[in-house]
Amino acid sequence: MYFRATLRKSECGAVSAQEVNGMSLGVRVAETSEIRQSADILMKASISWQPNNGTHNKSSLENFVSHLRKFMCKPRDSKITGNFSCRLCPQNWSLHENKCYWVSKERRTWHKGKEDCTAKLSHMVVIQNQEEVAFIQSITDGAQLLWIGLEATFPEKKWTWIDGSPLDDKLFQDLGPVETNCCGRLNGDQLISEVCSTIAAWICETKALLI
Template sequence: MNKLEKYILNGATIRQGPHQGETGATSNVTKTKDVTQRTGNGQAHSAALENSFSHLKQSLCDPAPKSSAEAFRCKLCPVDWLSHGRKCYWVSKEIKDWKGSQEDCTAKRSQMLMIQDWNEMEFIGSATQGPCWIGLHFSSPERKWTWLNNSSFDAKLFPVAGPAKENSCGMIKGSQIRSEICSADFKWICQKDGVFL
């Protein structure tokens, strides 16, 4: 059972941020809990759950284009997070050093931003103002830039401006990645996968 199913079965309130001029949409799905308790039947439980998903999609999601096989498919992000592609992004309003930024993302059950392509780079560049920490650091024994998850960094795709030396961390400013001393204070960006309905 996934997290969304648990929320539905427990009668949780699911929120999605402002959408098309609205101040926020809230759907209370406690009816599913009542139906499930009364039936005790696996098929009735599945039907009630499917009915709740259908209601959530209609209430919270934009209709997909008519050519799409999956009408009302959408991605949910936490309140105050930005949505793009398959990810959700959170941009801080305060400043911290790189380590403190990493700890904050972990506390939000996310990770610091790891940019994968130019489409994502352009989105982040337009969504942020000023420099922000990302999940990139210079590892001194290997003398190379590495993402936090230890995946390799493509320096040909994203050249890093500035010196690469011990205690250097990556930050983004506009559509450029720059090297900065890790103890400097900047805003930061966290990322997590969206929940698809």
């Protein structure tokens, strides 16, 4: 199955003047802001923690993880007991499989959106399968034009995701000739080639934290 893709040749190649949470058994979403804030703290702590920080820090982090599991990791079947693991996302992010997604409310250029994702310790979304496209549609009502982590690279003249992987022509149809100053936008299930300095909302992704 292909998702539609279109190329706007008149816009690409020219600079625009416009400034322009889950485990297999399930997970219970905590409603209290305190628990959500704790999850944010844990996400940051897991990134900054290093093994040589000492056994005390490691023990404290493990205790904190165990505490969070009691509140956030619950099986769908209430008859099942035990200490279960689950995946967590930062506050206001949406969990799908092993990734967390955040959709902006602002509109910026592709490069500004990329910078914002980096500041959030994440990166622009890299779409890997049809299920991911469907999920993004579900959290954006399928109507919002979104910058994604796809750009035209030179001198290779290829469409490349920001993680270095090529655009899968089995997932999206060919966008056509690669032009300078072009980036990828998602409009529902349609992939659009657009001048990078156009303003639009954007979507970030980061790996969900397994606790």
